[in-house]
Amino acid sequence: MTELGTQKAPPVLQLDEVAVAYKIRGGEIEAVQDVSFDIYRGETQGIVGESGCGKSTVAWAVLNFLGANGYVKRGHIKFQGQELVGVAGEELRRLRGDQIAMVYQDPMQALNPSMRLGDQLTEVLTVHRGMDEKEATKRCIEMLDRVYMPDPANVMKRYPHQISGGQQQRVVIAMALLNNPALLIMDEPTTALDVTVEAAVLDLIAELRRDFDTAIMYISHNLGVVARVSTRVGVMYAGEMVERATVEQIYKYPSHPYTQGLIRCVPKLGADKAGSVLYPIRGRVPPPNNRPVGCIYGPRCDYVRERCREERPELRELPNGSWVRCHFAEEIDADEWTPSEDILPPSIQVGEHDAETILEVKDLKKYYEVAGSSFKDVVGLAEKRYVKAVENANFSMKRGKTLGVVGESGCGKSTLIKTLIGLEETTDGEATFLGFDITEDISKRDTELIQELQMVFQNPDSTMNPSYTVGQQIGRPMQRFKTVPKNQVRQEVIKLLTSMRLGANYYDRLPRQLSGGEKQRVGIARALASRPELVLCDEPVSALDVSVQAAILNLLLEVQHDFETTLIFIAHDLSVVRFFSDDVAVMYLGQIMEIGPADAIYAPPYHPYTEALLSAVPVPDPTVEQKHIRLEGSVPSAIDPPSGCRFHTRCPRRNLLPDGGKICEEEVPPWQYATDEHRILCHIPMETLRTFDPVVTTGN
Amino acid sequence: MLVKDYMTRHPIMIPPSMAAAEAQKIMSENKVRHLPVVGDGKRPLGLVTRQSLRIPPAELGSLNVWEITRFLSELKVKDIMVPAKELSTIGPDATLEEAAQVMADNRYGCLPVVEENVVVGIITETDLLVQLADLLGGYIPGVRVTVRLPGKIGGYAQIINAISAKGWGMYATGSVRAPKREGYWDIVLKVRDVSKDDLLGVLNQLESCEIIDVREK
DSSP states (O other), rough: OOGGGOOOOOOOOEEEEEEEEETTTEEEEEEEEEEEEETTTTTTEEEEOOSSSSSSHHHHHHTOOOOTEEEEOOOOOEEEEOOOOOHHHHHHHHHHHHHHEOOOOOOHHHTHHHHHSHHHHHHHHHHHHHHOHHHHHHHHHHHHHTTOOSSSSHTSSOGGGGSSSSHOOOOOOOOHHHTOOEEEESTTTTSSOHHHHHHHHHHHHHHHHHHHHEEEEEEEOOOOHHHOOEEEEEETTTEEEEEEHHHHHHSOOOOSSHHHHHHHHHHOSSSSSHHHHHOOOOOOOOOOOGSSSSSSSSSGGTTHHHHHHSSSOOOOOTTTEEEETTTTTTTTTTTOOOGGGGOOOOOOOOOTTTOOEEEEEEEEEEEEEEOSHHHHHHTSSSSEEEEEEEEEEEEEETTTTEEEOOOOOTTTTHHHHHHTTTSSSEEEEEEEEEEEEOOSSSGOOOOOHHHEEEEEOSSSTTTTTTSSHHHHHHHHHHHHTTTOOOOHHHHHHHHHHHTTTOOOTTTOOOOOGHHHHHHHHHHHHHHTTTSSSEEEEEETTTOOOHHHHHHHHHHHHHHHHHHHHHHEEEOHHHHHTTTSSSEEEEEETTTTEEEEEHHHHTTSSSSHHHHHHHHHOOOSTTTTEEOOOOSOOOOOOOOSSSSSSTTTTTTTGGGGGGHHHHHHHOOOOOESSSSSEEEEEOSSOOHHHHHHSSSSEOOO | OHHHHHHHESOOOTTTTTTTHHHHHHHHTTTTTTTEEEOGGOOEEEEETTTTTOOOHEEEHOHHHHHHHHHHHHHHHHEHHHGGGOOOBOOSSSSSHHHHHHHHHHOOSSEEEEETTEEEEEEEHHHHHHHHHHHHHHTSSSSSEEEEEEOOTTTHHHHHHHHHHHHOOEEEEEEEEEETTTTTEEOOOOOSOOOOHHHHHHHHTTOEEEEEEEEOO
C-alpha cells in the first residue's frame, strides 16, 4: 500500500549483470550472460524463451542450485538487499526455507510418492517453524482450501498418485506458500497441464500474488501464459536477455525481432481465422559453446545486416521505456513484417466438396472391462463394470480433409484413434475405411489396409527405437509394405527427409542426436513412408516448444497437400487446431459433444463445454477480452459417467434450463443441428445457444 | 482499515548473527530505517533501528583506531538490537488506529507485525502518514472544505445528503474533535468535479454549519 507515497520500496530480488558458467572438460561455457532485472513486491516478472535459452539456469542461480560444476561467474544477485552470490550453508538454507520457494514443471517429481500428502505438507511447518503436529495439520488444510483444493482434509490422507495432475500442482503451490515466502520462483508450472486446469492455476497465481504480496518469477516458453500472469516480461535468447518491458509494451510494441517471432508462434484465437496462422522462427537456438560473434540472434533474424554480424548489440533503453538488445530496434516495425517464403504456411486448399468419403464411423463404442477385487468379481458372478472410453462416435471424413479432435485429458480422444487404427479392439459399432470394415481384430487386417492407416505419436522420444538410425526407422515401413523396391529404399528415405527439411546427412543419425522438433519430423516421415491414405496424429506438438510447434504444423499441412493424405489431429487446445482443420470435434468423457466445420466451432452457437474450453486458452494479446469461464472439479470417472448429459456435473450453463437443468441429469440430450454439418449435443435450445456472446472479442 | 492491509509484507529481515556493520549497510542501501531480526521460521527476536546503530561515544572514547575497528568487526546484530522482550508488536488483524496509538504512546517509529510468533510484516510511521494523507484525500485533486458542527446527531448526515443530492462525489471525509472548542466537531471533505462556489452555495444553506476553511487542491 506504500505505493501511494513517492518512495518506492527496494526490490525483493535484484539481478545485476549476472553471468553463469558451467565448468566442462577443457574449459567452461557461459550458459547465461549479463542478465539484469528487478522484481518488486507483489509483482510478477515473466521470463520467456525457447528451450535452452538459460531461463531455468537463471532461476537456479538465484537459489544456488547450479550443481557441482556451475557457478555465478560475474554479477550480483541480491535478495532483500542481501547478496546471494557466494552465500552458502546455513545462511542459504535459512533464506531458501523461510523466504524463497520454488515450484517446478512436473509436480509428480516435486512430491515424494511414498509419503502421504499431509505428512509432506506438515513437514514444512514442523521442521522449519517447530510447530506442533496438530496445529500444522490445521494450517495445511487451510492452505489447501486457499488453493481451491476440493475436500482438503481428505486429500491430506492421500498419496500423490491418487490425485490428478492439476491437483498435484496445487499441492506443490500450497506447499510453497505455507511459509509465506517473499519470493516465489515458478519454472513452467503449467506446461504439463490441460488448458482448463492451466487456466485455473494461472488465475490462482494472480490471486495469490495480490493477497500475499509475493514477488514471483515466472518462467515459461509460452508468451500467452506469461501474458496472463505477469506484470513485466523479460525475453531470453541463448543466455542473454534480449528484451525487457511491461506486458503491454511487449505485446503492443515488441521491439526485438525474436520477441516478434515468439508472438507470431502463439495462436491468437482472435476474431478471425487468419489470426491463428502460425509462423515458426527458422533455425534453432545455438548451443552455448557455439554462439555467433555478432548479434546472437543474427542467423535467425529477418532483418540481419552487416553490423549485426560484427558487433554484439548492448541492452539499451528505447524512448518508449522498453529495454532491447538490437542495433536497429527503432527501424523495425513488426506490423510491416511479411513472412519470408521458407516459413510461409502452405495455402490451405479449399478442396472439392464432393470428394470421396473415405472414413465412415457409426456409433463406435470402446469399453474397457474393469477388474473388480471382490470375491464375486473374481469368480465372475458380479455384474461386469466398464470404462466407457468412447461412446457412440459418429462422423465421416472426406479425402484430403483434416479433422481436429479436442478435449481435456481422459476424454477419450486417444482411445478413439487407437480404436480406428486397430491398437484397441472395437466394442461395438461400425467403422468403414475405404470400403473395408476396420472394427475387426487387427491380426485379420490386410497389410494393404495397415499400410493405408498410420499414426504420429505425441512423444517422439518414447516412440523411436533409440538404437536404430533415422534411416532404418523410416525405411522399415517401406520394406515391410514393399511400397518401394529394396534397392531404392535409401533414395526414397532421403527424399522424405528432404521434404521434412532435414537433409540426407540425417540418415545415419541416432534419435539421441536429434532435438525434439527433429525427432517429431522423423516421426512424421515414418508415418508417411508407406504412403498412407489416413494419418492419425496424437497430440504431435504438445511436447514441443512454441516455435517448433509452428514449424511442425506447417510441415504437416504441406505434406498433406503434397501427398493428399487425410488427417485426424488430436490436441487438447482449441487454438492449435483452428487454422488448418476443416472440421473440429469436441469430446468430453468419451462422447462427441459438438462437431462441425472449423469456422462454426469458434463462433456461437457453442456447446457450453466448447465455450469453456475456448475461454481457457491463454491469449497473448492483453487487449483481447476473453470470457471468464472456469470449469469446476475434474473430469468425472468414466466407469460411472454422470447420468443424462455427461457434462451436467460441470456445466456452467445448465441454469438456463427450467428447474436448474433437471432434464440434463435425467435425459441424454438430443443432437441439435445448427447447420447440416454442425451439430451440438445439448438440451439448451439452439435459439438460446445462438444468443451466447463470442468468447473472444478484440477490444479497441 | 486493518494493519494487514496497510503493512509492508515481506520486509527485509536479518539474522541475529549478522555483523552490525552489514546491517547498517543494508539499511542505508535500501533506504529502510527498521530491520526486524528473526530466527528460524521468521520467529521475532528483535529489531534494529537507526537508534540501535548509534554507539555511545563514551564507549569508544578510550579506544584507539585499531581497537575501534576490532570492536566494530566483532559487533553483531544481537548485541545492538532491541530484544524481543522489550519490543512492542502488533497483530495483522489490529486496526490502524490501534497501531498508531501504540506507536504514539511509546514513541516508536515502527511495529513488527507478528502472527502466531511469525513476523509477517512491518508497519511504520510512514505507512500511517501515507494513510492519513489518503484519508483526507491528499492524493486526489478536488475542493477541500472544513466544516464545524456541534456534536449533535444528524449534523453529519445533512451535509452528506446535501452533497449527494447534487450528484457530487465525495472522495474523502475525516472528522476530528474541534481544537479548543469543546462539543464541536470539524469535518474535512474532499469533493471532486465541483467548483468552490457551487459547493459553498450548498453548504451555506445548512443550519448551524460553520465553514472554517475552503481550498482547491
